[in-house]
Amino acid sequence: MHEKRRLELIIERMALNRASHILEEAGVTGYTVLSAFAGFGGGSRWRRDGDLSHSQDMVVLIAICAQDKIDRALKDLHQLLDEQIGVLSVSAVEVLRPDRF
Amino acid sequence: MHEKRRLELIIERMALNRASHILEEAGVTGYTVLSAFAGFGGGSRWRRDGDLSHSQDMVVLIAICAQDKIDRALKDLHQLLDEQIGVLSVSAVEVLRPDRF
């Protein structure tokens, strides 16, 4: 198996489009997004159910990709996270078909 | 980027409040919770849909944090997992703003 990176971006729902743009422009070939249903941050808990405007919850974006694409996206992601709520983390993973990412 | 830990707690829904307490008391500054819709364990499969009591399913809690907070939570998490269904795993990640966690 081959070493790649796993980018995990926990970000507020309404900023997902911006994050998508950034990653797509950096050449990320794919990502998958999950919808969180609860969380804790800034001292208070939130729940998705009961948010009438459906805009206060967080989503989790997972992208398996090569390091160079993360490097390319990093500056914009940094700015995004200055403006919108979110947490970015990157870890090492092994994949089967390295040329896909 | 800076090295932190990613705690992933797969736990039954009805134990989420207890887990939240433990993490918050250990000083974890944030976490995000996803709702699983299916799984396998103890030899049998489950599905969220069709669970009338909405209490038999698992959730996945993700917390990016410093190792010392995990150390502080570990004993209580261990006890929690003795009593309720769940799986805890911790891995290494890199983050942008280390002081947040």
Next chain:
Amino acid sequence: MHEKRRLELIIERMALNRASHILEEAGVTGYTVLSAFAGFGGGSRWRRDGDLSHSQDMVVLIAICAQDKIDRALKDLHQLLDEQIGVLSVSAVEVLRPDRF
């Protein structure tokens, strides 16, 4: 804590049963599945809402397990991913009770 592997299989919903079979036969003792709600791949974005047939979306399967079980599943997973849409990644994690996995 003890070193184990975290297998993350992002796969189309309709292939989940096949993936489950493969992992169960390889001796994986448990896994948890989340439902993605959006994603990007092959140059186009998708969203779960609005997929009338409820069969075009991806799910994320997480299994914490020992390396030997992954080794045992790998050939079949490789074939599965040749035929159905999906991404497999494996990373290192630490767990509390190593004998469980």
Next chain:
Amino acid sequence: MALDLAISTLLSPVVLFFVLGLAAALARSEMAIPEAFAKGIAIYLMMAIGLKGGVEMSKSGLGPDVLAVMAAGVALSFVLPIIAYVVLKATTRLNSTDAAAAAAHYGSISIVTFVAATQAVDLAGFESSGYLVAVAALMETPAIITALIIAGRGASKSASGAARPKGELFREVALNASVVVLVGALIIGWIAGPEKAAPLNPFFVAPLQGVLCLFLLDMGLAAGRGLRNGWRLMQPATVGFGIYMPLISAGAAALVCLALPISVGNAALLITLAASASYIAVPAAMRLALPKARPAIYLTLSLGVTFPFNLTFGIPLYIALAQWVAG
């Protein structure tokens, strides 16, 4: 007549949709009603049932007779789990925790069984009162407390709960969605009265029977999946408990009715409540409070055995019993 009623019940669309769900699950169909949709429907049902009871209560009011029946309901909910626990320990090999958890279910109630009984009572030509909905709501939780006390005795030294604040546990159990919505809607129906509640009828009254079909389809699916997973854990004695325990509860409630100023219709409903077993509120409370108890046992019992038994054979029997002890 009881037989007529039984056959008529057996072939009613509501029961048949339960059977459909059961059959689909046993045949391992992948069909499912999405959780979010099922939860929404459950809330709708609570609102509809609560409103109906409240509106009826606004017409009749709260006399001492009513309070007596309410007290009887609460007492039954507290006491039945003790009987159930003793019976389970005597007749099955379940451990104390599993027995206490199952017992809690039989002290609490099933609101769908209650609604089915209300309709059967009506069909059988008896009248029932709206305050029975309040009795149903009052009987939801006391059984949980009894079960926790029993389990505390049995498993005395388990250090469980270290990290679990008792107050929070109590709040989660007492303020669960079923109770909040049922009691809330009841009070709202009571305040509003028939006239102000009338515009709600096209949503909460007319479609109720149809919505029940949808819900029972889901219950059948859940029961079928539960049976598929749980049957391996079920001794014959445990399955038997799921059938004779409702009869014991019904008997106890019937005795209580002898001492109460209660009409046949209301007695039939009180007996049904006693005989019914919870499959929504109590299972959730057990995961919170008695996590070592196995859901595969208590859910299979209450949803897979007792619920269908009550829905088909139980209710006609309870109405017959009520005619005997009341009126």
Next chain:
Amino acid sequence: MALDLAISTLLSPVVLFFVLGLAAALARSEMAIPEAFAKGIAIYLMMAIGLKGGVEMSKSGLGPDVLAVMAAGVALSFVLPIIAYVVLKATTRLNSTDAAAAAAHYGSISIVTFVAATQAVDLAGFESSGYLVAVAALMETPAIITALIIAGRGASKSASGAARPKGELFREVALNASVVVLVGALIIGWIAGPEKAAPLNPFFVAPLQGVLCLFLLDMGLAAGRGLRNGWRLMQPATVGFGIYMPLISAGAAALVCLALPISVGNAALLITLAASASYIAVPAAMRLALPKARPAIYLTLSLGVTFPFNLTFGIPLYIALAQWVAG
């Protein structure tokens, strides 16, 4: 008159809500109907349609004429994919797998198209029978089997399926939610009969037209998003297929009707079923059984081209055709 009907259909709220969804999706609005809600509504529709058919069947029963029409429906579902496949291979550059997958959709049926046709038949002054719902259910899956056989021939040597147990595949396809609920509700309606089903009418009959609006809004959104993603893959010849294939199917069904003892209304419905294409059950089955086939092609065809064509121009045409061959 057919023209009148066409214009009246074009401006009916149901069609307009489809157009609204289509327009919103093409304008890239983010609006969406949540999956869980849409799934719940789809189950509701199956229940409502099944019950209606079953109740009607309980009045008329199952004669040899009915069985003949059922057999004709099954035969059409088996045969139409062969025609569709041959036409696709002759007129487009789709590979065998894509062609087989698309062909499966045209052998199967669209239940919304069926409901729309039922109403149009009614409006046009003809009568139709409840057993056509059974015919619809019977026509859902045979087409899938034909397509798998075709694809097996075409792509003979692909080692696919190693890890896929055939029995499970068959069960997943045959017991999909649409078929289970439709057939189940049909049988329930049949057993219950008009009297016992009457209390369900305020939920399953009166609101049906309104619920269809909601569902067609979602279908419009799905069609629009499908078109936006899929149009790049669509040759003109493929798009054309989406319009003339329903006409071919309708022609085949009309020929069959000539040989059947069938009323004009029922003939119109059988022709419509043949002409309609699946967009729920078959796409899911294709991901299971023919994962190499591209959904962007078959979904765009069946939902983006054929469905709107049938809803607006097709149905009036099929009614006219039925008048010609039946009655």
Next chain:
Amino acid sequence: MALDLAISTLLSPVVLFFVLGLAAALARSEMAIPEAFAKGIAIYLMMAIGLKGGVEMSKSGLGPDVLAVMAAGVALSFVLPIIAYVVLKATTRLNSTDAAAAAAHYGSISIVTFVAATQAVDLAGFESSGYLVAVAALMETPAIITALIIAGRGASKSASGAARPKGELFREVALNASVVVLVGALIIGWIAGPEKAAPLNPFFVAPLQGVLCLFLLDMGLAAGRGLRNGWRLMQPATVGFGIYMPLISAGAAALVCLALPISVGNAALLITLAASASYIAVPAAMRLALPKARPAIYLTLSLGVTFPFNLTFGIPLYIALAQWVAG
């Protein structure tokens, strides 16, 4: 009479269900209406309201008077945020971004408040027109533009937006689900007219009041959770704003009504629209466009303070005001 109306409103089931949700959330019940179900209901409400307005418009048509009221609505939506912003900056210590974001909510509208006002107007014996639904739809978004301009002035040099294409932002805001469905259903109702829309009534008209109860239960839960999280950030002056700002808006709208050829009922609705504050479309737009603004402030204000105020005391007042300035 205004008092009568106020008491009658206070005890209406719709308001009581809001109170129930509020109480449950403040008591920290875990009960929740699933997001997917709530979203589905919100779409239903938009469809129902839009259709009703459209059908009514199909009867009366679009005269110059109607266009004048529409223009007035748009103008109010553009101008009210300026007033709100100035007042907030003068009376509270909110920063420019928070003040601009809150101001946007008060220029936009609440559709539930609008429906409640429609019913109150009806009860009070006045008539209102369907085109007010169009006015409501037109007033949803202009306020957002004003707020963005204000925030742009205040926070001039923030480099925000680097990665955010302006066109996409505009599309997301302008084509949000509320506006698309409301306007779409309005046009569909208009095209269909009363006759063709009649079959939809059992789904979109009769149950509306009941569905509102369900929705208001959810709104109460949201308001209660918002208050629990947000009260720490709320100065008394900010809370006060949530009560007197609707009065200011109502006053402004009343002045406008003086200059308009408008009936009492319609004036009451226009005033209510002006006085109401958004809690669905605008909060979402603010997360897109002004992410630095704190939701805990604007949501607590609009949903926790202004909405209940309008629902109970505001509407009777606005009707009284309308009688004074119009007719």
